[in-house]
Amino acid sequence: MALVHPPGLTRFRTHDLPGSRRLTGWEEHNARALVGLRVTTDRPFNGTEVNLTLPRLQVARVSGSPHAVERDVRQIAEHPADGVVVYFSIAGESRFEHRGGRELVVPGQALVLDGDQPFRREFSDGLTELVLKAPRRGPVRPQVFSFRDNAHAHALVSALSGALRGPADWDGLEHTATDLLDTLLGARTPTADLAAAHAFIAAHLHEPELCALRIAAAIGYSERHLSRLFAKSGQSVPQAILNARLDAARLVLAEPISLAEVAARHGFVSQAHFSRTYRARFGVTPRQDRAALRS
Numbered sequence: 001m002a003l004v005h006p007p008g009l010t011r012f013r014t015h016d017l018p019g020s021r022r023l024t025g026w027e028e029h030n031a032r033a034l035v036g037l038r039v040t041t042d043r044p045f046n047g048t049e050v051n052l053t054l055p056r057l058q059v060a061r062v063s064g065s066p067h068a069v070e071r072d073v074r075q076i077a078e079h080p081a082d083g084v085v086v087y088f089s090i091a092g093e094s095r096f097e098h099r100g101g102r103e104l105v106v107p108g109q110a111l112v113l114d115g116d117q118p119f120r121r122e123f124s125d126g127l128t129e130l131v132l133k134a135p136r137r138g139p140v141r142p143q144v145f146s147f148r149d150n151a152h153a154h155a156l157v158s159a160l161s162g163a164l165r166g167p168a169d170w171d172g173l174e175h176t177a178t179d180l181l182d183t184l185l186g187a188r189t190p191t192a193d194l195a196a197a198h199a200f201i202a203a204h205l206h207e208p209e210l211c212a213l214r215i216a217a218a219i220g221y222s223e224r225h226l227s228r229l230f231a232k233s234g235q236s237v238p239q240a241i242l243n244a245r246l247d248a249a250r251l252v253l254a255e256p257i258s259l260a261e262v263a264a265r266h267g268f269v270s271q272a273h274f275s276r277t278y279r280a281r282f283g284v285t286p287r288q289d290r291a292a293l294r295s
Contacts, residue, residue, distance in 0.1 A: 008170070009051070009164065011049070012029045012033070013049075014046050014047045015048075019044065023041070023045055026064075034051070036075045037071050039069050040069075047064035048062075049062045050164050056174055057132065059164060060164075061129075063128045070119075070120045085132070086111070086131070086132045087110065087111045087129050087130075088156075089108065089109050090128040090129055092125045092127035095124075096119065096120075096142070097121075100141075111142070111144050112140065112145075112184070115133060115136070117142075119142070130157060130160050132160060151196040151200050152184055153180075155199030156177060156181065159173055175191065176192070180195055183196075193229060196218075197215050200214075200218045206264075206266060208268070208269055245268065249268075262286065
């Protein structure tokens with residue numbers, strides 16, 4: 001049963017179906033929402049999927065108990081994908097078989113493939129993964145890579161995860177995700193590089209030594225090129241770091257931790273520096289904002 005969660009998210013759970021219908025229901029749902037697959041398992045199956053369908057992209061967070069899936073010539077003929085599919089492994093190893101060989105995909109790695117080429121995947125311990133399906137713009141060969149060590153892939157995972165949590169700028173997400181995917185497939189764009197830089201900043205806010213040099217190295221830029229990229233977006237790299245720290249700190253002000261701890265968690269060198277820059281940005285001190293939030 002697919003439950004609608006505005007604006008546009010759906011959740012499908014095999015738990016809502018009779019036991020005899022769970023595998024068939026899972027296959028039917030995936031054929032509609034992502035990619036048509038044949039599912040096999042030697043034990044009772046449970047799966048949950050949160051889906052987001054945009055004009056050009058299909059996004060999902062998939063969790064399931066141990067099973068195997070296969071996309072053969074019959075599935076391809078009956079349910080053509082007409083696109084590239086990326087699986088980002090969050091939990092559970094999988095064995096991936098294709099015409100070119102076999103691969104082991106572990107948590108923290110991504111698998112890119114042509115959705116209209118045969119493959120088989122086996123999840124002996126179950127899985128949790130993010131899935132992205134997008135239009136295919138050229139030949140795609142299967143590849144496995146780490147998304148934790150790749151700034152652009154990490155930015156794509158962050159964007160997709162955020163979108164699946166609730167309301168978002170769907171048009172902006174589609175544009176950014178498409179550019180990030182193109183970069184991973186070899187066609188780099190400034191939009192993708194800027195998104196990767198912002199994602200790197202968000203992941204390293206707690207580090208006081210975060211600077212333009214480290215961000216540039218992470219996305220493969222020179223420091224000067226990075227500065228020009230941010231300048232075109234309307235702010236400097238130091239401003240972007242500071243604003244990201246302040247925005248993140250503001251979100252936790254209501255938590256029962258000291259302001260000194262809030263400052264330290266977000267990379268500020270002192271509580272005084274945190275308070276001074278907070279007031280300059282928001283017009284009130286962190287203490288005043290905290291009191292208002294708790295009143």
